[in-house]
Amino acid sequence: MTAAPDAHLAVPAPQPVRFALVGYGGGGRFFHAPVVAGAAGCELVAVVTSNPERAALARAEHGVRTVAALEELVDLGVEAVAISTPAATHTDLTERALRLGLATVCDKPFALDAAAAARTVDLAQELGVLLSPYQNRRWDSDLLTLRRVLADGELGRVLRFESAFERWTAGDPPAAGGGLLRDFGAHLVDQALLLFGPVETVAAQTRGGEGAEDDWRVQLAHAGGVRSELSGSWHQALPAPRFRVTGTRGSFVVEEPVDGQEAALLAGRTPAGEGAAWGAEPPSRWGHLAIGGGPVRRVPAEHGRWPDFYASFARAVRGLGPVPVDPRDAVATTAVVDAARRAAALGRTVDVG
Structure with missing residues (x-):
């Protein structure tokens, strides 16, 4: 049986998801940035930090754009963010990212209590924006x-x-x-x-x-x-x-x-x-x-396989899985x-x- 003319052609791979990292302290620098950069389907393009020294490190280590505020990411064409900041800021930053329409990963602890966690999850569902806690372990x-x-x-x-x-x-x-x-x-x-x-x-x-x-x-x-x-x-x-x-x-x-x-x-x-x-x-x-x-x-x-988390999240952003x-x-x-x-x-x- 002769194959159809185009049967041998591979399905084009989806474009890498453009990620930004919010925070570049120890967690962001060591446990998120290199993992995003090494995950299939992901491209680390920006870091949000108001600390000049950390911004310089991010640019030197990953060649990314750095901005001081989450809201500046939209103009950079960012599609997804990972929140890696002090625990008390997680709920506010995650909800701000969701309202910007950014698919969001939030590091642990996801929230400081279950009621706050539930409100954030409800908000993501209401807005129709993807959200996932970073349970890399x-x-x-x-x-x-x-x-x-x-x-x-x-x-x-x-x-x-x-x-x-x-x-x-x-x-x-x-x-x-x-x-x-x-x-x-x-x-x-x-x-x-x-x-x-x-x-x-x-x-x-x-x-x-x-x-x-x-x-x-x-x-x-x-x-x-x-x-x-x-x-x-x-x-x-x-x-x-x-x-x-x-x-x-x-x-x-x-x-x-x-x-x-x-x-x-x-x-x-x-x-x-x-x-x-x-x-x-x-x-x-x-x-x-x-x-x-x-x-x-x-x-x-x-x-x-920590990079599998981000590879899976990127597939979800492209509508290819949960x-x-x-x-x-x-x-x-x-x-x-x-x-x-x-x-x-x-x-x-x-x-x-």
Whole structure:
């Protein structure tokens, strides 16, 4: 059979989405700019910052235009923005971007409480503008590997999920993050909800005042029966394993405390520079799986893929798929964090509203 004359022609790739980054502090500079620049279908064209030194850095490092105000982006032909600024500014900047008609990514914490998160999500729906929370750690190597292990079913029915973000630093958590529970906690709660579904009750213990925690523990009771134990610490010299999952047939443990993409970006390595090798984890960082009384075996790790978030968001902007993280997930995550704050203050288990 002879093929049609044009059957061999490839479908033209859509034009890259023109992104701007709002904020060029540590988060914007290290964890957004190089990831956007290395993601398929994305072009980083502008940075919004009123800081002259940061503006000069952005121009030198990425060759972008820099402006002092979000509203100036429209004249530059920007289509999408990523908000990477102090936590207290997220709601205002996200809503301003949405009203400008800009598809918007907002870093965690998405909002300072669930009511504010819900209002922003409702606004995006009302305006018909795309919105997604930046839960890049859904694309961590360790979480992707854990999801594969769970899908294989070897652990049996999951009973308990333990997840920790613990590290040692000489100082205190940056105030810009809204406190360690709301900052790092947004990632851990989001992952627990992604893996095991809605939460009914929450208990929590924190050290430090609200918005200034440097150590916390949270216990979640999922509607499906799984119990999650989450912890975060800024002053832990011997961090807990990143994950331990216990099922009726066995356990899976990832001992290394943090996915390697963070360290790679801080060291100046980039997805664009490393290509297909990006996010690879050495065998020393692979997890361990034990089934019943059988031998413990290493589980090869998936590559970490933070750029996939932005590639997926760009496809959504072009009408080729959904946003990578549903904005309603940010409302659910924030509601659980709010409940954890209440539980810690009251010293008892509370229901999630």
